[in-house]
Amino acid sequence: MRYIIIGAGAVGGAIGGRLAQSGREVVLVARGAHLAALREGGLRLRVPEGELTYRLPAVEGPARLGALRADDVLILAVKTQDTEAALAAWGPAPVAGGGTAAGRLPLLCAQNGVEGQRLALRRFRHVYGVCVWLPAAHVEPGVVSAAGTPLTGMLHLGRHPHGTDGTLRRIAADLEAAHFGAPVVPDVSRWQYAKLLANLANAIEAVSGPLESEAARALYDRVRAEGEAVLAAAGIAHASATEQKETRGDRITLVPLPGGPRGGGSSWQSLVRGTGTIEADHLNGEIVLLGRLHGVPTPLNELLQHLANTFAREHRAAGSLPVAELVRLAGEAAPAAG
Known part of the structure; x- marks a missing residue:
């Protein structure tokens, strides 16, 4: 082949x-x-x-x-x-x-x-x-x-x-x-929807950098919870964290590469390359779509979708929005969960 x-x-x-x-x-x-x-x-x-x-x-x-x-x-x-x-x-x-x-x-x-x-x-x-x-x-x-x-x-x-x-x-x-x-x-879709939940962090990383602070990780937990609620309402199954861990085990360990880029994943890389587009409509936006179809509010994913698209469209620097500011915006978008 x-x-x-x-x-x-x-x-x-x-x-x-x-x-x-x-x-x-x-x-x-x-x-x-x-x-x-x-x-x-x-x-x-x-x-x-x-x-x-x-x-x-x-x-x-x-x-x-x-x-x-x-x-x-x-x-x-x-x-x-x-x-x-x-x-x-x-x-x-x-x-x-x-x-x-x-x-x-x-x-x-x-x-x-x-x-x-x-x-x-x-x-x-x-x-x-x-x-x-x-x-x-x-x-x-x-x-x-x-x-x-x-x-x-x-x-x-x-x-x-x-x-x-x-x-x-x-x-x-x-x-x-x-x-x-x-x-x-x-049932490959079960694994893809599990990966989708993890990829909801991509927009956070793209606009505010790696999820190193407790505040950033806590925000991702809330964003993921929206995603899990939407998948449950839609009746969409996804592989559990235990399944994923058992499958990967210690078979993929990351090592530092000489000359390798530092930063983040695919969405972060799109901003660094200045492509003018980003995949947020199909990550956070997928959760937003399903939420609208099944009557589940998704204010945090809507916020991240909007911010990521704005950063790409306006060619803003990757990771340039302070985490504290992102958390503040999230609190305004979803005050009940703040």
Whole structure:
């Protein structure tokens, strides 16, 4: 199988680099300065064993590849807000022997939240969900850092909306040979909703920095409680903290990387790169949406969604809102819980 990584940033770059290291054929899809750097100097993957460089085919879209192959696997690793554009570009791409990517090829949505795979299923026939536990960073063109060891990350895999199949098991075997845990599960959404609850902290980290203070952690507890109440009202199951801990165990330990970026996760990285967009609409905003559908107030998630979007739109510096000010705003948004 050949793996086409649509969005070779932090997650996509780490997956693509590790697959290449294990001998799999990989094509990277990127744009702008990152694409130029990949073409000029290759993918520089910083991992605990050192910096590895992979000179892989790098393209902006399917046109440069010609007809796709019947054994291609598409891994969608763009931010959710960029999903529609990626699906529109890759769905109609012709496949050798007839048909299109949307009709014939497997598409794995290696993204935060749950909306990407919903969007994909409108266009693609064979859609797979991925619950991504992969601590990685991409803030410099051509460079991706992934600090996890002995596994680089844990990628739960399942068909969307449910089930498994032989294609997925073959993909899982390739991932497991490439420094990943890749459990194949029939209920991948349970794991994705559990990850969504953790990702509600992304906006806090993006606007006010790492959750190091007691005040920041207490705020996240309240934000998460809103999320848990919404999922309960919607009848949506999620993996428990115990399940998650047992699955990961000590298989992913973070180690300091020389030259590795300091800061935070995917939302923080979007602000640092100045992309102008952020995924809050599909993290905190997913809780807001479900809350409105099921009559559960979500003032704290609404606040964080608004702040994160404002920071991205106005190109404000990541972590520049003092935690005390964020807590004050949260108290005004949800005085009964303050």
